[in-house]
Amino acid sequence: MSARPREFKDTTVIDAAMEVFWEHGYEGSSAEKLCEHTGLGKGSLYNAFGSKHALYEKALKRYQELGIEGQVDILEQPGPVKDRLRSLMEWAIDQDFNGEERRGCLAINAAIERGGKDPVVASLVSGHIGRLEKALSQLIASGQRSGEISSKRPAIVLARSFLSSYYGLRVLGKVVEDRKVLEDVVEGTLAAL
Amino acid sequence: MSARPREFKDTTVIDAAMEVFWEHGYEGSSAEKLCEHTGLGKGSLYNAFGSKHALYEKALKRYQELGIEGQVDILEQPGPVKDRLRSLMEWAIDQDFNGEERRGCLAINAAIERGGKDPVVASLVSGHIGRLEKALSQLIASGQRSGEISSKRPAIVLARSFLSSYYGLRVLGKVVEDRKVLEDVVEGTLAAL
DNA sequence: TATATTTTGTAATGATCAGTACAAAAAAGG
DNA sequence: CCTTTTTTGTACTGATCATTACAAAATATA
Numbered sequence: 001m002s003a004r005p006r007e008f009k010d011t012t013v014i015d016a017a018m019e020v021f022w023e024h025g026y027e028g029s030s031a032e033k034l035c036e037h038t039g040l041g042k043g044s045l046y047n048a049f050g051s052k053h054a055l056y057e058k059a060l061k062r063y064q065e066l067g068i069e070g071q072v073d074i075l076e077q078p079g080p081v082k083d084r085l086r087s088l089m090e091w092a093i094d095q096d097f098n099g100e101e102r103r104g105c106l107a108i109n110a111a112i113e114r115g116g117k118d119p120v121v122a123s124l125v126s127g128h129i130g131r132l133e134k135a136l137s138q139l140i141a142s143g144q145r146s147g148e149i150s151s152k153r154p155a156i157v158l159a160r161s162f163l164s165s166y167y168g169l170r171v172l173g174k175v176v177e178d179r180k181v182l183e184d185v186v187e188g189t190l191a192a193l
Numbered sequence: 194m195s196a197r198p199r200e201f202k203d204t205t206v207i208d209a210a211m212e213v214f215w216e217h218g219y220e221g222s223s224a225e226k227l228c229e230h231t232g233l234g235k236g237s238l239y240n241a242f243g244s245k246h247a248l249y250e251k252a253l254k255r256y257q258e259l260g261i262e263g264q265v266d267i268l269e270q271p272g273p274v275k276d277r278l279r280s281l282m283e284w285a286i287d288q289d290f291n292g293e294e295r296r297g298c299l300a301i302n303a304a305i306e307r308g309g310k311d312p313v314v315a316s317l318v319s320g321h322i323g324r325l326e327k328a329l330s331q332l333i334a335s336g337q338r339s340g341e342i343s344s345k346r347p348a349i350v351l352a353r354s355f356l357s358s359y360y361g362l363r364v365l366g367k368v369v370e371d372r373k374v375l376e377d378v379v380e381g382t383l384a385a386l
Numbered sequence: 387t388a389t390a391t392t393t394t395g396t397a398a399t400g401a402t403c404a405g406t407a408c409a410a411a412a413a414a415g416g
Numbered sequence: 417c418c419t420t421t422t423t424t425g426t427a428c429t430g431a432t433c434a435t436t437a438c439a440a441a442a443t444a445t446a
Contacts, residue, residue: 002414003422025306027220031404041425042405048423052404102309108364112305113218115367116295122368129369153384160374161381164361171301171360174308175315176322181353188354191346192385195444196392224434234395235435241393245434 010048011062013038018059022106025113026056057120063106064128072135081143082190085136085162089169089186096173105170133163140193149193158193165189203241204255206231211252215299218306219249250313256299257321265328274336275383278329278355282362282379289366298363326356333386342386351386358382 016038020029031052035042049055074088096102103109107128114121137159143149149158169185176182209231213222224245228235242248267281289295296302300321307314330352336342342351362378369375 003420004412004414004424006423007412025220027218030402032402041423043408043424043426046405104305104309109305111364111367112297112302116297125368126370129365133374153381157377157381157384160377161358161385164365164378164382165354165358166361167364168357168359168361171304171364172322172357174304175318177319181326184350184353185357188346188350188385189357191350192354192381196390197394197442197444199393200442223432225432234393236394236396236438239435 006044006048008038008040008044013040013045013048014055014058014062017055018062018106021056021059022063022103022109023101025109026052027113029056053120057124060106060110060121060124060128064124064131067105067107068128068131068135071132075135075139081139081146081148082193084139085193086186086190089166089189092166092170093173093179093182093186096170097179102174104174105167108167108170129163133159136162143193162189162193199237199241201231201233201237206233206238206241207248207251207255210248211255211299214249214252215256215296215302216294218302219245220306222249246313250317253299253303253314253317253321257317257324260298260300261321261324261328264325268328268332274332274339274341275386277332278386279379279383282359282382285359285363286366286372286375286379289363290372295367297367298360301360301363322356326352329355336386355382355386 017029017034020034020037024033029052031042031045034040034052034055035045038045040048045055049058071088071091074091075084077084077087092105096104107125110121111125115125116122133156137155140149140158140162141155144151144155165185166189169182169189172182172185210222210227213227213230217226222245224235224238227245227248228238231238233241238248242251264281264284267284268277270277270280285298289297300318303314304318308318309315326349330348333342333351333355334348337344337348358378359382362375362382365375365378
């Protein structure tokens with residue numbers, strides 16, 4: 001009593017779908033486009049994931065895994081705390097200035113496109129933000145202990161305003177032509193700590 | 194040699210269209226929806242504006258006028274400079290926490306949805322940002338002259354990082370449930386000046 | 387009032403949308 | 417090799433997409 005096995009790995013398909021959603025957004029990603037890019041037929045895609053929205057959720061979760069991993073990697077590099085925070089921002093700038101299309105951050109894209117009217121997406125992105133906030137807060141607290149960062153304000157306040165600045169940077173990165181603007185943001189944000 | 198006059202005022206229609214784009218984004222705003230909300234038939238709408246994209250451009254320009262006006266109004270209120278900057282941020286938070294839907298800022302929505310692949314939109318939003326940057330920079334410079342704000346960094350750097358923080362705040366406002374998070378951003382950002 | 391010109395509403399255009407129906411294909415267990 | 421079960425590809429669904437075609441309506445001038 002068994003059956004035909006799948007010809008694909010779920011994670012591979014989700015990764016491919018993530019790329020499509022990242023580049024075209026939720027509404028801009030048609031089922032056809034998703035099939036093309038994942039290599040699946042519609043039958044398989046709907047049989048495996050149920051709906052476009054369900055696949056989008058999987059893609060957001062996958063982005064969360066990968067993205068947090070990558071960003072935390074940067075933050076956990078050796079060296080002064082401020083240098084690590086700078087690396088994170090420089091990495092974000094490079095993301096937007098290398099490559100033709102400015103895809104930005106998928107979590108932010110999702111927040112803006114669907115966060116206001118899609119509670120599931122809002123909660124998913126909120127979780128993503130929470131994780132980054134936690135990593136930043138811990139790093140900043142350690143910087144406060146070592147004296148690299150002023151202890152006048154609680155670490156969580158500093159983490160949250162850094163986070164906000166960082167997300168603003170990613171918005172600006174979508175449209176600003178002059179890299180100097182973004183570099184000023186980096187300088188100003190780090191000087192504030 | 195003359196003809197039938199229009200039954201609507203362009204600005205009224207653009208204002209109505211702006212609301213639709215604001216709430217549903219560019220792709221989410223169908224021609225039908227735009228007709229419904231503006232009160233025009235399709236014939237009139239296309240005869241007057243040419244295409245959905247052209248109308249979107251008009252709406253963005255209109256938002257720029259209104260939005261900059263409103264924000265600059267807040268920044269030009271009497272009182273300490275930091276209080277005025279705080280008012281701007283609090284106003285943004287209220288925008289997202291009052292009312293069912295979190296529409297956010299139309300310029301940011303446009304930047305995220307279309308900025309990466311639509312040069313016209315990118316340039317429009319970039320102009321919008323430039324105007325806000327200028328207003329902030331002038332205000333901060335005056336704060337530096339009066340001694341309210343540290344002169345350790347150039348006004349433009351402070352303006353740009355405030356701007357980034359402010360835009361980040363508007364992203365967070367789309368998904369974050371806990372207002373305290375946003376208030377921490379305000380506190381941290383102002384303390385940095 | 388007749389003519390020229392434009393706006394207006396409606397009905398259509400073909401394309402694309404998300405999702406489904408269904409039969410053929412593929413494998414595992416008996 | 418036959419049955420059972422699931423996957424797969426294809427063809428299709430009705431809805432909606434942006435846009436256009438076009439005739440009726442409305443106005444200004446002659």
